[in-house]
Amino acid sequence: MNVTHYFRRIFQQSCAIGYQHINQQFKIFGVSRRTMSKKSVYITRTINKEALDILTERFDVASWTGPGPVPRDELLKNIKNKSGLFCMLTDKIDAEVLDTAGKNLKIIATMSVGYDHFDVNEIKKRDIKMAYTPDILTDATAELAVALLLATSRRLLEANQEAKTGGWKAWSPFWMCGPGLKDSTVGIVGFGRIGQEIAKRLKPFGTKRILYFNRSEKNVEATKIGAERVTFDELLTHSDFVSVSCALTPETKNLFDEKAFGKMKKTAVFVNTSRGGVVDQDALVEALRNGTIWGAGLDVTTPEPLPLEHPLFGLKNCVILPHIGSACVQTRNDMAVLTAKNIAAALNGEPLLTELIV
Ligand code: GLV
Numbered sequence: 001m002n003v004t005h006y007f008r009r010i011f012q013q014s015c016a017i018g019y020q021h022i023n024q025q026f027k028i029f030g031v032s033r034r035t036m037s038k039k040s041v042y043i044t045r046t047i048n049k050e051a052l053d054i055l056t057e058r059f060d061v062a063s064w065t066g067p068g069p070v071p072r073d074e075l076l077k078n079i080k081n082k083s084g085l086f087c088m089l090t091d092k093i094d095a096e097v098l099d100t101a102g103k104n105l106k107i108i109a110t111m112s113v114g115y116d117h118f119d120v121n122e123i124k125k126r127d128i129k130m131a132y133t134p135d136i137l138t139d140a141t142a143e144l145a146v147a148l149l150l151a152t153s154r155r156l157l158e159a160n161q162e163a164k165t166g167g168w169k170a171w172s173p174f175w176m177c178g179p180g181l182k183d184s185t186v187g188i189v190g191f192g193r194i195g196q197e198i199a200k201r202l203k204p205f206g207t208k209r210i211l212y213f214n215r216s217e218k219n220v221e222a223t224k225i226g227a228e229r230v231t232f233d234e235l236l237t238h239s240d241f242v243s244v245s246c247a248l249t250p251e252t253k254n255l256f257d258e259k260a261f262g263k264m265k266k267t268a269v270f271v272n273t274s275r276g277g278v279v280d281q282d283a284l285v286e287a288l289r290n291g292t293i294w295g296a297g298l299d300v301t302t303p304e305p306l307p308l309e310h311p312l313f314g315l316k317n318c319v320i321l322p323h324i325g326s327a328c329v330q331t332r333n334d335m336a337v338l339t340a341k342n343i344a345a346a347l348n349g350e351p352l353l354t355e356l357i358v
Pocket of ligand 1: 089112115137274325326
């Protein structure tokens, strides 16, 4: 054995002893080497510090920090081998994302109450947990629905535009009039948490009747609020205001089509704060153009953002907002924190705070 061989042997033996020693230490502490490496989480947007800290304290975290939603190719590149995904309603989570992520992915948490961007069947097939943010955004979203209803019916944006551009010549008796809530009938489609809060907020305006259409009966809640369950057609024909707060599902896709608008009053105001997909948008354009209904307030459209050249933007009787239902400062902070806590819980093997079970 020459000198080189001798030192190589010594080096290999030292490494083996070191390796055994490290393994021994792991055994003493009852953990395998594999679990010592931190789990990793990918976040598809820049989030608030409070939420980020919850994750960075425990996990390796990478985020998309560019402007707007994470581009698809970035998501696919970054999701590989991650244990947790913190995503938004702008991120489509389908088989391709899940396959690219691989077996490590244990939790997908969306910072939204809606989850129509999830391919739920594909996620369930892989035994990945899902979380969302119900309840904490209910008040903010109901508040926005009421604001949008009033902005549409009382023509706030149109009136403001007139005031700014010289259309305001003098106080005029019948100028800028619209339907009021007093003595009106309000129809709520989707009488879940948000629908009920919209109803509660509209009652003090002196509404005469609150109708609701919902898949399941909401007797207890409806009695407290003083709302009546009706069929979809009854709601359409009797309501002065129709407010939509249902989830987008195969059953509610294009629920508001030409036929539905045709059943509504010519004086009706239509308000949608759920998802653009519940409306056949071409049918809505026609209904607004030819006076089938009086006006529409939309916080959601298809697609989002709605292209600037879309005919809805050219209609004075349509108020369009850029999907800001839950956009209260505290609400959005709380939503991000809840999403982070759900991921931390799942990766620590604890029960989730708001697991999505469908
Ligand atoms: C907003 O639309 C949400 O789903 O949270």
